[in-house]
Amino acid sequence: MPAFALAHLHTSKNNDDIVEYIDKIQATLDPYQGRFRVHGGTPEVIEGEWPGTVVIIEFPDVEHARDWYASPAYQEILPLRLRHLPGSAIIIQGVGPDYDPRRTAAKLREAAG
Template sequence: MPAFALAHLHDAPINEDILTYIERIQATLDPFGGRFRVHGGEVEVKEGDWPGTVVIVEFPDVERARAWYDSPAYREILPLRTRHIPGATLIVDGVPPDYDASRTAARLRARAAG
């Protein structure tokens, strides 16, 4: 099942550290099968407040997503971003290809009914 690393980044100034981070990040993803799905595209806010930008990287599974984030190669470049751009980063499991939200709702209804 795929997993995703998501980052909500605020006030992304372009400077030498950020450019170096962007230049080097792909090499840290490749050994873990990580692929950018969203990388700083324009955000169209439909509900709530969302300052900044979003990055989404897909991995084959959650174990590889965690291994990438904790890898020496990524840990080496991470401060290049975190020194300059505040934000939140998380890793989350995806859903299988046959996922149907109505089945999740049925399970939740059954639990609530007790």
């Protein structure tokens, strides 16, 4: 099943470190089959608050995502972002193409008894 690395990054001014990070990140993703699905932009907030921007990177599975994040290549460039773009990041498993939320609701009803 696909997995996603998702970052909620707070707004910051661009600088040489950020440009270098963006320039180098794809090379760290390639060995793990990581592909950007969302990269920056201004989100349309329809509920709550969302200061900053979002980045979503898709991987074939959770293991690929974890291995990418822990890789020496990514860890080498990560400080370039952390120094200037505070935020939060997660890895989360996606759902398969046959996912149906009604099955999840049925399981929840059954568990509630």
